[in-house]
Structures are given as C-alpha cells and as structure tokens.
Amino acid sequence: MTAVITPDPTTVVTPGTPTEESSTSFAGLMLRRVGSAVTTVVLSLVVLTILWISVLNVFNVSKFVGKSPVDVYNYLFTDHPAPGVRPTTMTPEMARSQALTALWKTLFDAGIGFTVGIILALLIASLFVLYKPFEFAFMPIAMLLRSVPLVAMAPVVLLIVGRGTGAIATIGAIVVLFPALVNIVLGLRSTSAExxxxxxxxxxxxxxALLKVRVPSALPNFFAAVRISVPGAVVGAMLAEWLSGFVGLGGLLSGYKGVANYTGVWTIVMLSVVASIVLYSIATIVETAVLAKWGPNAGKR
Structure with missing residues (x-):
C-alpha cells in the first residue's frame, strides 16, 4: 500500500520569502564580499606604497619636495622626522587634527554632491525612457557639458553659486551626474523585450514597466555608476576647495603648498587616495547586497 502525503492546507508558502538556506547563502555571500573588499583595500595600499617609493627613487626626487611613507607616518605620529628631512614646528597632534578635520569636511561635501548627482541622474534617465523628446532635447547638452574640463567649469560655478558648501556640492554633483546618467540610461534600456x-x-x-522591470534590470549599471562616481565626487570636492580656499582637503592642500609644507601635501594626497579606495570598496559591498536581494539574477547564486 502506497502512502500519499498531502500538504497541510494551512501552510502558506509566499513566493520570495527567504528560507533558512537562502539566508545562510546570503550571509556567506556577504562574508566573502567583505573579505574580498578588505583584501582589495590592503593590496591596493601595498601597491600604492611600492609605486610611491619607486617613483621617488627612480626619478631621484628631492627630499625637500618628495616625501616617503615614512615621512608621512612621522609627520602624523612621531615628533622625530626621518633622517635628512627638515623638522617642522607642527606637532603630530596638530597635524592629525588638521588632516582629519579637513577629511571629514571633504567627505561631507562629496557626500552631498554625490547624492544630488545620483538622484538627478536617476530622474533624468527615467525621463529619457518615458519621454523620448526630452532625451532628444537634453542629451546633446549633457554630452557637451560632459566634454568641458572640470577645471574650466569650476571657476564659473564658483562665480554663480559663490564660495561655500553649495559650490563644492554643485561641482561634486556635476562630476557624478554625467557618467552616472549614461550608465543608468543604458541599464534602463537593457531590459528584455519579453x-x-x-x-x-x-x-x-x-x-x-519602469518600476517593475526596467529599474531592477538597471541595478548593475546603477552600481557601476556609483563605483565610478564615488572617487569622482571626492576629487570634485577637493578641486572646488582648492579653487575657493574653503575648508577641506583641497583648501588644506593649497595652504600647505603655500608655506612649503610638502610633508603635509603628501599626507593630504595619501588621505584622499585611501578614502577613495575605501569608499569604492564599500560601494562594492552594498552592490553585492542589493543585487543579491533585488537584482535581475536575485536568488540564482
């Protein structure tokens, strides 16, 4: 006699409800991604340090101008400069305080510019998909503005907006907007006809169709735009600070250069590069989490 097992009619299986197995799989995926991101940051810093030292040695850069990683470390953490390096009156505590304060200010300005730029890119890309005439009217202007060097555009923005956080955020948004717009439009149009x-x-x-199909299909392109735009927003904020003399890494860089504090200059450059690498890695972690849950291939790991 064959036993027939019938499902319990009171049990409701909701499509898309995460099971214990899928939750474990997601946790494992995120753990691997975090490990990969940490490894990427460490390897990037190692390669950067090797290139840094190699360039100074190969081109025989003067010790007065070219500072090594050891010089930067001593500048931030010890009172004793490396041999052959002129001591400064700035204590490590003062150097760290100035550098970190400027870093947080630049990250804040870059964050505003990045957020505004990404939101504008999403809105404009959606309008392009929904209303073709809008794309025909706006896209040539966008491509023209994208071709203008940021160094040439920044002074105009400063004259219009003024010197301050608004101008810095505007320049950061411009840096983010155009690359993100192109990537997001391509993503929204990559949806299958079926x-x-x-x-x-x-x-x-x-x-x-835009909300239910196009947006999920565009998520990989969206996060590609995010990864590209995050370092760009930092560079844009620093450029605006440099030109305006405003508080931040760019303003501090300009001030250090003016007083020939080249150790401080190299410190600021190092901080900006490290911050960009870390932010890029964070973006990849967020991308993995979002695509695993809501991307076009969600659940197909």
Whole structure:
C-alpha cells in the first residue's frame, strides 16, 4: 500500500520569502564580499606604497619636495622626522587634527554632491525612457557639458553659486551626474523585450514597466555608476576647495603648498587616495547586497 502525503492546507508558502538556506547563502555571500573588499583595500595600499617609493627613487626626487611613507607616518605620529628631512614646528597632534578635520569636511561635501548627482541622474534617465523628446532635447547638452574640463567649469560655478558648501556640492554633483546618467540610461534600456511585453499585455503602463522591470534590470549599471562616481565626487570636492580656499582637503592642500609644507601635501594626497579606495570598496559591498536581494539574477547564486 502506497502512502500519499498531502500538504497541510494551512501552510502558506509566499513566493520570495527567504528560507533558512537562502539566508545562510546570503550571509556567506556577504562574508566573502567583505573579505574580498578588505583584501582589495590592503593590496591596493601595498601597491600604492611600492609605486610611491619607486617613483621617488627612480626619478631621484628631492627630499625637500618628495616625501616617503615614512615621512608621512612621522609627520602624523612621531615628533622625530626621518633622517635628512627638515623638522617642522607642527606637532603630530596638530597635524592629525588638521588632516582629519579637513577629511571629514571633504567627505561631507562629496557626500552631498554625490547624492544630488545620483538622484538627478536617476530622474533624468527615467525621463529619457518615458519621454523620448526630452532625451532628444537634453542629451546633446549633457554630452557637451560632459566634454568641458572640470577645471574650466569650476571657476564659473564658483562665480554663480559663490564660495561655500553649495559650490563644492554643485561641482561634486556635476562630476557624478554625467557618467552616472549614461550608465543608468543604458541599464534602463537593457531590459528584455519579453519582460516589457508581459507588462504591456497585462495592461501595464510605461511607468509600471519602469518600476517593475526596467529599474531592477538597471541595478548593475546603477552600481557601476556609483563605483565610478564615488572617487569622482571626492576629487570634485577637493578641486572646488582648492579653487575657493574653503575648508577641506583641497583648501588644506593649497595652504600647505603655500608655506612649503610638502610633508603635509603628501599626507593630504595619501588621505584622499585611501578614502577613495575605501569608499569604492564599500560601494562594492552594498552592490553585492542589493543585487543579491533585488537584482535581475536575485536568488540564482
């Protein structure tokens, strides 16, 4: 006699509900991604240090101008400069305080510019997909502005907006907007025709197709834009600070250069590079988490 097992009618299985196995798989994926990101940061810093020392030695850069990683460490953490390096009156505590204060200010300004730029890119890309005439009118202007060097555009922005956080955030948003716009538009248009047909057959509008199909399909392109834009926002903020003399890494860099504090200059450059690498790695971790849950291939690990 064969036993027939019937499912309990009171048990409801909701599609998309994470099981214990999928939760474990997601946790493992995130753990691997975090480990990979940490490894990437460490290897990047090692390679950067090797290149740094090699350039100073190969080109025989003067010790007065070219500072090594040891010089930067001594500048930030000890009172005794490396042999052959002129001592400064600035204590390590003062140097760290100035550098970290400027770093947080630059990251704050870059964060505002990045957020504004990404939001504008999303809105404009969505309008491009929904309204073709808008794209025909705006895209040539966007491509023209993208071709203008940032160094040439920044002084104009400073004249219009003024010197301050608003100008710095505006320049950061400009740096982020155009590369992100191109990537997001490509992502929104990469949706399969079959998926769009399903929406249309069921009476869905273009807005429904945008939210239900196009946006999930565009997530990989969106995060590619984020990874590209994060370091760009930092560079844009520093450039604006440099030109305006405003508080931040760029302003501090300009001030250090003016008083020939080249150890401070190298310290600021090092901090900006490390911050960009760390932010890029954080973006990859967030990308992995979001794509694993809501991306076009979610659940297919």
């Amino acid at each position: 998926a769009l047909d399903v929406i249309r057959v069921n009476g869905g509008s273009e807005r429904t």
